Amino acid sequence: MLQKKIIESCLLLVLSMASGAAIAATPGASMLANTCAGCHGTNGVSSGPAAPTIAGFSNDYFIGVMQQFKNAEIPSTIMTRIAKGYTDEEIKLMAKHFSEMEFKRKPQQFDAKKAAFGKRLHNKYCEKCHENGGRKSEDDAGILAGQWAPYLNNAMNDYTSGDREMHKKMKKKVDALQKDHGDAGLDALINFYASQK
Numbered sequence: 741m742l743q744k745k746i747i748e749s750c751l752l753l754v755l756s757m758a759s760g761a762a763i764a765a766t767p768g769a770s771m772l773a774n775t776c777a778g779c780h781g782t783n784g785v786s787s788g789p790a791a792p793t794i795a796g797f798s799n800d801y802f803i804g805v806m807q808q809f810k811n812a813e814i815p816s817t818i819m820t821r822i823a824k825g826y827t828d829e830e831i832k833l834m835a836k837h838f839s840e841m842e843f844k845r846k847p848q849q850f851d852a853k854k855a856a857f858g859k860r861l862h863n864k865y866c867e868k869c870h871e872n873g874g875r876k877s878e879d880d881a882g883i884l885a886g887q888w889a890p891y892l893n894n895a896m897n898d899y900t901s902g903d904r905e906m907h908k909k910m911k912k913k914v915d916a917l918q919k920d921h922g923d924a925g926l927d928a929l930i931n932f933y934a935s936q937k
């Protein structure tokens with residue numbers, strides 16, 4: 741897959757940069773973050789589609805996810821290898837750095853009918869924890885509104901296949917959604933998130 745190839749060649753570059761950085765005494769947050777820019781964009785706003793935007797998450801969510809990558813608790817193409825290269829202190833520095841950046845939404849293609857249906861489904865099954873249409877960033881559930889659709893699609897597949905453990909109450913809702921609406925329900929939700937500007 742071309743996309744995977746690009747990500748992998750990008751990784752090689754990054755790993756060579758990271759080992760160079762390790763020689764410096766204590767790299768500052770923005771120097772650490774430079775390593776992420778190749779895939780996650782300048783200031784954490786990815787130009788997509790498989791690498792998510794990582795700007796504007798809460799500190800806690802960012803640290804939690806990086807630790808889970810480090811421990812291989814979230815399936816990943818690349819991030820486990822990357823996260824293992826950073827100390828807890830460095831991860832904290834990066835979390836603070838990216839949480840202060842703005843999550844900017846880039847235009848994405850979506851189906852307007854599906855997005856409208858997805859909005860209703862979101863309000864029924866997801867809004868309780870992914871507040872404000874999935875925009876709220878101050879909690880520990882990440883940001884869904886305007887996140888890249890291919891990334892969200894992968895993330896949902898990881899959850900529903902059981903490769904990534906779901907928050908217990910989220911699982912209840914996702915199971916109900918799938919029972920009531922099948923894959924079309926998930927597809928509509930992803931179109932809704934892609935539609936948000």
Ligand code: HEC
Pocket residue numbers: 747748750751754772773775776777778779780790791792793794802805806815816817818819820822834882883
């Ligand atoms: C070679 C490309 C690449 C580089 C470099 C990279 N990432 Fe990632 N990142 C990804 C991909 C792809 C994913 C989706 C998970 C996966 O497949 O590994 C991801 C996922 C993430 C997530 C999870 C986002 C979410 O919504 O939960 C965070 C946080 C993250 N990366 C942080 C970083 C940080 C911090 C750096 C720099 C130290 C970095 N990444 C460097 C490609 C990259």
Ligand code: HEC
Pocket residue numbers: 792862865866867868869870880881882883884892895896905906907909910913914917929
């Ligand atoms: C009871 C609270 C709760 C409900 C309800 C819930 N979620 Fe979540 N969700 C979470 C939490 C907490 C996380 C943070 C990561 C984790 O725990 O896996 C999360 C993470 C996610 C992620 C990963 C984000 C990323 O950047 O990788 C997606 C996608 C997601 N939820 C979609 C949904 C959808 C779609 C629904 C409705 C069908 C839903 N969630 C309902 C709590 C919830």
